[in-house]
Structures are given as C-alpha cells and as structure tokens.
Amino acid sequence: MTATPASRRGGHLPRRLSAAFWFAVPFVALAVIWAIAVELSGVERRIFPQVTDVASAFAEMWRSGDLFTHTGASLRRMGLGVIAALLTGIPFGVLLGSSRVAAAFFAPLLRFSVALAGIAWIPFATLWLGYGERAVVFIVWNAMFFALAYNTMLGVQRIPTQLIRAARSMGTPRHRMFVEVLLPGALPNIVTGLRVGLGYGWRGLVAAEIIAASAGLGYSIFLAQKYFRTDIIIAGMIIIGALWLVIDRALLAPLERRTVERWGMKAVNL
Amino acid sequence: MRTLEISNLHKEFVDAYTGQTVVAVGDVSFSIEQGEFVSVLGPSGCGKTTVLNIVAGFDTQTSGSVLVGGKQVDGPSPERGVVFQSFALFPWKTVLGNVTFGLRMRGVPRADREAVAHQYLELVGLQGFEAKYPHELSGGMQQRLGVARVLANEPEVMLMDEPFASVDAQTRRKLQEELTGIFETKRPTVFFVTHDVDEAVFLADRVVVLSSRPSQVAEIVTVPLERPRHWRSALDNPDFRHTVTYLTDLLAAGEPNADESEDAPETSAAAGAVGEG
Ligand SMILES: Nc1ncnc2c1ncn2[C@@H]1O[C@H](COP(=O)(O)OP(=O)(O)O)[C@@H](O)[C@H]1O
Ligand SMILES: [Mg+2]
Numbered sequence: 377m378t379a380t381p382a383s384r385r386g387g388h389l390p391r392r393l394s395a396a397f398w399f400a401v402p403f404v405a406l407a408v409i410w411a412i413a414v415e416l417s418g419v420e421r422r423i424f425p426q427v428t429d430v431a432s433a434f435a436e437m438w439r440s441g442d443l444f445t446h447t448g449a450s451l452r453r454m455g456l457g458v459i460a461a462l463l464t465g466i467p468f469g470v471l472l473g474s475s476r477v478a479a480a481f482f483a484p485l486l487r488f489s490v491a492l493a494g495i496a497w498i499p500f501a502t503l504w505l506g507y508g509e510r511a512v513v514f515i516v517w518n519a520m521f522f523a524l525a526y527n528t529m530l531g532v533q534r535i536p537t538q539l540i541r542a543a544r545s546m547g548t549p550r551h552r553m554f555v556e557v558l559l560p561g562a563l564p565n566i567v568t569g570l571r572v573g574l575g576y577g578w579r580g581l582v583a584a585e586i587i588a589a590s591a592g593l594g595y596s597i598f599l600a601q602k603y604f605r606t607d608i609i610i611a612g613m614i615i616i617g618a619l620w621l622v623i624d625r626a627l628l629a630p631l632e633r634r635t636v637e638r639w640g641m642k643a644v645n646l
Numbered sequence: 647m648r649t650l651e652i653s654n655l656h657k658e659f660v661d662a663y664t665g666q667t668v669v670a671v672g673d674v675s676f677s678i679e680q681g682e683f684v685s686v687l688g689p690s691g692c693g694k695t696t697v698l699n700i701v702a703g704f705d706t707q708t709s710g711s712v713l714v715g716g717k718q719v720d721g722p723s724p725e726r727g728v729v730f731q732s733f734a735l736f737p738w739k740t741v742l743g744n745v746t747f748g749l750r751m752r753g754v755p756r757a758d759r760e761a762v763a764h765q766y767l768e769l770v771g772l773q774g775f776e777a778k779y780p781h782e783l784s785g786g787m788q789q790r791l792g793v794a795r796v797l798a799n800e801p802e803v804m805l806m807d808e809p810f811a812s813v814d815a816q817t818r819r820k821l822q823e824e825l826t827g828i829f830e831t832k833r834p835t836v837f838f839v840t841h842d843v844d845e846a847v848f849l850a851d852r853v854v855v856l857s858s859r860p861s862q863v864a865e866i867v868t869v870p871l872e873r874p875r876h877w878r879s880a881l882d883n884p885d886f887r888h889t890v891t892y893l894t895d896l897l898a899a900g901e902p903n904a905d906e907s908e909d910a911p912e913t914s915a916a917a918g919a920v921g922e923g
Contacts, residue, residue, distance in 0.1 A: 560736070
C-alpha cells in the first residue's frame with residue numbers, strides 16, 4: 377500500500393539486476409539438475425532431451441524462422457482474444473454489478489462457468505467455427521470472459537455507496553458513471569480478474585492450438601511429438617512459460633503499479 | 647431568502663429482516679436562510695442522516711416536502727453538495743482531480759475549472775498538494791479536500807453529515823475552526839448534522855434540535871455568538887456555555903430513559919446524555 381517511490385519504479389539499476397539474478401537462479405539450478413539427470417540415467421533422446429539439444433533446437437527454430445512464425449501466430453490470437461474478452465467481460469461485469477437482481481441471478485452461473493471456461497469449450501469451438509484461427513481466438517475469449525466478468529461484478533459491488541452518491545451529487549450523468557466511477561472503482565478486482573483470466577486464456581490458447589491450428593506454439597509442440605523431437609517440445613514449452621512471465625511482468629505488474637497501487641486501493645485478496 | 651425549506655417531513659423504512667415499519671423521521675419542519683449555518687442536533691438514531699439523505703436526493707420521503715431555492719428536490723444535484731463522514735473522495739483521482747470533478751461533469755473548460763480549484767484548495771490550506779492522491783493525505787486533510795470539492799461547485803447548500811466524526815479530537819477542533827473561517831469568508835449555506843453539542847453550537851447560527859424517534863423538531867435555538875469565532879474565546883464565553891448547557895438539558899429531557907426508567911435519578915440522566923452527545 378505505502379510503496380516507497382523507489383520500489384514503485386522498480387528500484388535502482390543494481391537492485392533490479394540483483395532481482396533479475398535471484399529470479400534466474402532457480403531456473404539455472406533446474407537446468408543443471410536436468411543435465412546431470414539425463415547424463416547419469418542415459419535416457420533416450422526421443423524420450424527426453426539433453427539441455428544442449430534444446431539449446432540447438434532453439435537455434436534451429438531461430439534460423440528457420442519457425443520461432444517467430446509460431447510465437448507471432450500465438451501472440452496474435454492471444455491479443456485478439458484478450459481484446460474481445462476485455463470489451464465484453466468488463467461491461468457485462470459492470471452491468472451485473474450495478475443491478476442486485478442481475479447479480480443474484482448470474483453469479484452462480486458465472487462461478488459455474490469459470491470452472492468450465494476455455495478448454496472444455498474446444499469441441500464446440502471447432503464444431504461452430506471449424507478448425508482454425510477463429511476457434512482458437514474464441515477459446516481465448518471464452519477462457520477469460522467468465523473470470524473477468526465475475527471479478528468485475530464483485531469490484532462494482534464493492535464500491536462504497538458513498539462514492540457513487542458523491543459522484544451523483546456532483547452532477548455526474550448516469551451514462552458517465554461507467555467511465556468516471558464504476559470502472560476505476562472496480563479496477564482492483566478487474567486486475568485480479570485479468571490476471572486469473574489471462575492465465576486461463578494462455579492455457580486455453582495452447583490447448584486450442586494443439587487441436588485446431590496449423591501454426592502457433594501449441595501446434596508446434598504437438599507436431600514435434602509426431603517426429604519424436606522432444607528437444608523442440610521442451611523448447612516450445614519454455615517459450616510458452618517464458619512468454620507468460622513476460623505478459624505477467626511487463627503488462628499486469630506495471631498496470632497494477634500505475635493504478636491500484638498508486639491510488640492506495642490494492643485489492644485485499646482474491 | 648429561504649434556501650432550504652423542509653415541511654412536515656416524514657419517512658418510514660420497512661426493516662428488511664423483521665418486515666416491521668420503522669419511523670425514521672416523524673414530523674420535521676424547519677428552514678435555512680441563504681448564507682446561514684444551521685446545525686441539526688439530535689441523539690444517534692433519531693433520523694438526522696435520513697433527513698440529510700432526503701435533502702441530498704439520495705432517498706425519498708414518505709410524505710412532506712423539501713424545497714431548495716423554491717424547487718422540489720428530485721434526485722441528487724450539484725446544487726446540494728454533500729460532505730460525507732467517510733470523506734468519499736475518489737481514490738483514483740488526485741487532489742486536483744477530486745476538486746475539479748464536479749466542474750468537469752458540468753462541462754466547465756479545463757483552465758477555468760483549475761483556476762476555481764486552486765482558489766478553493768488555497769481556501770482549505772491544500773495548495774501544493776494538487777498532485778497527491780487522497781490516501782497520501784491525513785484524515786484532516788482528506789476532509790478539507792472533501793469540503794473544497796463541494797464548495798468548488800458553489801452549491802446552493804452544503805450538506806455535511808457528521809463530517810468530523812472520524813478524525814481525532816485535536817484535528818476535529820482544528821477543522822471546526824477552519825470551517826468557521828471558511829464560512830465567514832465565503833458565506834455558503836450550510837446544513838450540518840451532528841450529535842456533538844459543542845460542535846453544533848460553535849459552528850452554527852441556529853441549532854435545530856431533533857427529539858429521539860419518531861423525531862420532531864424539539865426546539866430551534868439561535869446561537870448568541872459573534873463571528874469570527876475561535877475555540878479559545880468561545881470556551882471562555884458565558885453565552886456559549888449557557889447555550890451548550892441548555893441544549894444538553896434539552897437532549898437529556900428528550901431521552902426516553904430520562905422519564906421512563908424509574909431508578910435513574912434525574913441528575914445522572916442528564917450527565918449520561920452529555921456523555922452520549
Ligand atoms: N435504509 C434503512 N432501512 C431501514 N432502516 C433505516 C434505514 N436507514 C435508517 N434506518 C433507521 O432509521 C433510523 C434513523 O437513522 P439515521 O437517520 O441514520 O439516524 P442518525 O443519523 O440520527 O443517527 C434508525 O433507527 C435506523 O435504524
Ligand atoms: Mg447519522
């Protein structure tokens with residue numbers, strides 16, 4: 377809550393370097409253990425690759441351009457799905473949060489749907505939209521929508537009545553309440569919903585690409601499995617995990633720092 | 647000219663759990679002149695907030711009428727600005743953003759609204775804090791911002807519901823003194839709700855005393871104190887002390903337990919009411 381100016385901006389360069397170092401240490405340790413385990417056990421490469429194999433798979437994917445094709449395809453679908461989810465999930469959540477009756481009616485349905493969101497919809501997505509781009513984007517949207525709408529609804533419900541009254545008594549027209557009060561007031565919970573939703577969306581993306589796409593990170597690891605290219609599978613998995621960290625650290629964390637933390641209204645918890 | 651006129655106000659609530667009807671406001675009538683400071687004083691639960699909420703347009707009366715500037719109140723409006731006990735500042739807006747909020751809602755151009763905002767921030771002693779967020783301010787500063795935010799809209803009447811109840815005693819005295827100073831320079835019309843007798847008297851031109859539920863106006867007392875007012879001199883002033891004692895006795899007489907309980911001696915009933923006030 378009371379972040380110092382230094383920690384708000386991520387600290388000085390030496391502090392950031394040291395933070396990056398300590399963040400990397402567990403991954404390096406994992407790689408070392410992995411290398412030793414593969415060496416000692418003598419496991420077949422087509423069952424599990426050595427660290428160096430994965431490194432050369434990376435280099436190969438870089439040179440061939442596959443790395444960028446797949447990453448680009450995945451990120452584009454993710455982006456489209458996220459935008460669709462933001463544009464639909466937040467307004468829907470605000471609508472529900474502003475009406476006690478609608479909230480009471482939809483809350484159980486939303487909570488039920490959060491559990492099913494994303495992956496469980498792949499059969500329908502492909503049935504309705506065919507195998508391809510649209511089905512994958514649909515899955516990303518679907519995976520995020522319910523968590524985003526549900527948390528936005530909670531956020532709106534938690535806005536103190538006095539804040540809404542203050543805005544109304546200062547002449548805020550009803551149609552401007554959304555932007556002026558409901559959206560910023562619900563933002564701590566919207567960020568929570570976004571974090572949860574992005575996690576579901578990212579996993580949904582990979583799963584949908586395995587089934588319904590002809591490019592993308594999910595597709596690339598699925599294809600590699602057919603040729604027993606375990607090195608490419610692991611390389612793809614690493615990219616998927618690393619990109620998630622980037623999304624979380626480069627998108628969500630700064631959004632949180634600039635808004636809810638700066639305003640002293642960070643959500644207590646989920 | 648009468649800025650606010652409340653006539654035979656009556657409000658009933660239906661309790662959500664028991665289904666019983668609660669009469670929050672019995673029959674309340676009084677008016678406030680333009681540029682007048684009126685304190686509404688009464689024991690907790692007598693319906694002060696309910697009256698204020700109806701005047702603010704947050705709630706509607708069961709019967710009776712509320713006129714502001716001769717017009718029937720219909721929903722919230724910037725002509726009736728509200729200062730809340732909980733401050734109700736927008737955490738996502740800076741100090742400047744909070745003060746300019748109402749002007750922005752009414753389409754006042756940026757340069758104009760910022761000029762007005764600076765004037766009122768200076769009035770409440772918050773110049774230099776424009777870029778801060780509310781959570782970075784102390785409780786006293788937050789409520790000064792709450793006052794500036796309302797006054798910047800130049801409302802016909804400023805409604806204040808126990809605005810200093812959630813700050814510490816020392817800050818409260820300071821804020822009361824500052825509010826008097828602001829009132830003396832700007833002469834807004836103020837409707838000030840409190841259950842604190844000293845506060846009611848120190849600030850007001852007249853004190854409207856409400857009885858306990860179902861509330862009625864027990865008496866309207868004119869405060870015989872010159873302006874400008876300061877706590878130091880007020881506490882030494884016999885007129886101030888007499889008014890406080892008179893109102894304290896009035897509240898004690900209105901307490902249901904003062905005449906209903908058999909074993910409580912009259913003197914201790916009065917003392918008990920002072921403690922509650
Ligand atoms: N929304 C409501 N529903 C039911 N009863 C209410 C409601 N608001 C207030 N009351 C009741 O009305 C009475 C007066 O409340 P209030 O105006 O808050 O008093 P005060 O501000 O003088 O302490 C109380 O008994 C309270 O319980
Ligand atoms: Mg009250």
